[in-house]
Amino acid sequence: MSRRLEKMEGQVVGRVVRLFRNRLRLRAGSSQDNGGNAVKESERAQEHTLPNFAGGPHFFEYLLVVSLKKKHSGDDYEPTITYQFPKRENLLRGQQEEEERLLSAIPLFCFPDGNEWAPLTEYPRETFSFVLTNVDGSRKIGYCRRLLPAGRGPRLPRVYCILSCIGCFGLFSKILDEVEKRHQISMAVIYPFMQGLREAAFPAPGKTVTLKSFIPDSGTEFISLTRPLDSHLEHVDFSSLLHCLSFEQILQIFASAVLERRIIFLAEGLSTLSQCIHAAAALLYPFSWAHTYIPVVPERLLDTVCCPTPFMVGVQMHFQQVVMDSPMEEVLLVNLCEGTFLLSVGDEKEILPPKLQEDILASLDQGTKELQTSEQINEHVSGPFVQFFVKTVGHYTSYIKREANGQGHFQERLFCKALTSKANRRFVKKFVKTQLFSLFIQEAEKSKHPPAGYFQRKILEYEEQKKHKKPREKTVK
Structure with a gap:
């Protein structure tokens, strides 16, 4: 992001929240005004x-x-x-x-x-x-x-x-x-329950912490709190998003978010709003949305929808007319109650490479009736989008050239050129210019250790699949 755009974002968001920021010096889910702080925010968003x-x-x-x-x-x-x-x-x-x-x-x-x-x-x-x-x-x-x-x-x-x-x-x-x-x-x-919780160690993924608590007339209770094994999805529940929108619509929201556009969700219930906006942001894993991000916009901050910079916000349905009457630049306005787009840019179906769009939709359509638990639903929905990034940018580590001190330098031109598919290459050339990708690659450049985690595991699995597939393809020929 250029310094001029960063400065503009800081000025606009500052005007929007001036009603209470002068007292609070807090920005409600907003990105920072400079790249250094934004990197810190991205680190926290990824690592919790x-x-x-x-x-x-x-x-x-x-x-x-x-x-x-x-x-x-x-x-x-x-x-x-x-x-x-x-x-x-x-x-x-x-x-x-x-x-x-x-x-x-x-x-x-x-x-x-x-x-x-x-x-x-x-x-x-x-x-x-x-x-x-x-x-x-x-x-x-x-x-x-x-x-x-x-x-x-x-x-x-x-x-x-x-x-x-x-x-x-x-x-x-x-x-x-x-x-x-x-x-x-x-x-x-x-008090004793919350005190016990404060003194307990936060469990590792897949682990459980058990608290002992006394309740009058009920006696001593033991409460078990368990973290999901797959920690990259523990902050999200895709059920509400699936209930409100079709797979095709979710794919268009993902495409808009990937290019860091302005997205507004409308819904009656606070639960639906916050769950759906968190789910939409989670589709971007392993990348983190570092722009204005307000799951439920308070009435006094509705001017946020006039910002010319990227944002992802949720607005209650009774403020719909206020939003519609606001001067907004290109925006995707999603009505979660009706499952419709009230406003759109018009090119949402053309942002992603056609073949990869088909792959995502085919994966989402497959086996949905067998899903029972929230963990199964989360993995089923998230998986195809992670695979999309594996196929488009999963080769990034091969194009970080390191100096003797371990500092890396990303070779953007060679990285894009390495993609054999023209459609994939056209998309990636746009994606590498986003703050989503810039923050991610800055962290990769700074890291002196090989990347680890869920995304890297999926990259390695994909590379192994390609190795096994090539000899069979040659034999058939």
Whole structure:
């Protein structure tokens, strides 16, 4: 990305969030204004680094309860933090200011719908998430459960929010179940459970941590929290995306994201919005979306859709007209409720090489009825897109020339020229100019060790398949 474009993005996003950024100095899921910080953000997005406090790495930073309180003037309600664990004491002045900025941002994202609320007797519970990107590039995820508290008569919804640096949606959904269950008894019952969680070590992929917790009238309980074995998919659930859209539409969204375009998702429910946008971003693995990224846009930040720079955002359906009336440059506007595209650039079906598009769709169509667990669904959906990157850019390590000190230099021209398919080469020549690829390759250049992980494993498997296939092809000829 050119310096001019980076500067423009910083200026535009700054104007958009000025309503609250002056107080918070936080950018809601936005990329950084310079390449160095963006690289740091990409590292964190890929590795899900843990926060380090005095006691070592923790599951979470805060558990918060956000309630709606009537304003002093008028009948409107504003979201307010009414419970916080842990309470931080003896903080230095700078740390205290940072904590205040962070905590003042969270209510806005727990109730992004605006302030037109009224007491209710029924309300469907919702589980959703938001992302905050701090000025230093570090990302925090807010895992939210919004529901109507126990009681009689009309009352207002409340949100339990767990703030963490770890992306593991299934695991935190289970933790929210436990928090919700205890809060129906007493806030005092939550404390020992969350304290035990803070003292527990975050498990490795495929491993389980077991917590002991006492509940009055129920006795001692043992709660097991397990991380998925395949950690690159633990922060996502593709079920909602499959329920809302066809494979062809998902492929067009992927194509738009790969070229870093502007994508807006519309839906009624907060759960659907946040799950679908996280799923769309996860299709880009092993690359990380480093631009503006807001799973659920609060009402006060709807001007985000006017940004001329790349973004991926979710907007609640009752703001549809506001979005449609906004001056927007080329954008893909996805209606998740109807399963339609309300706006598009028009060339989404032509971005990816035709043969590779066919391969993705054939893989997605195959064996979908046999899928049962969320892990099986995630692997089935993600696999063809990982394979797409294996076939187009999986040879990247062969074109990083290293100096004596280990520093690498990517040979872009030779890398593109190595592709024998003209269609693949045309696509890759565009893709290498994106920030997605630039951040990825910068990390590969800096790394002095051979790459490891799921993507590299798939590259090696593909190379082995090609070796075994060639002798058979020669024999047939």
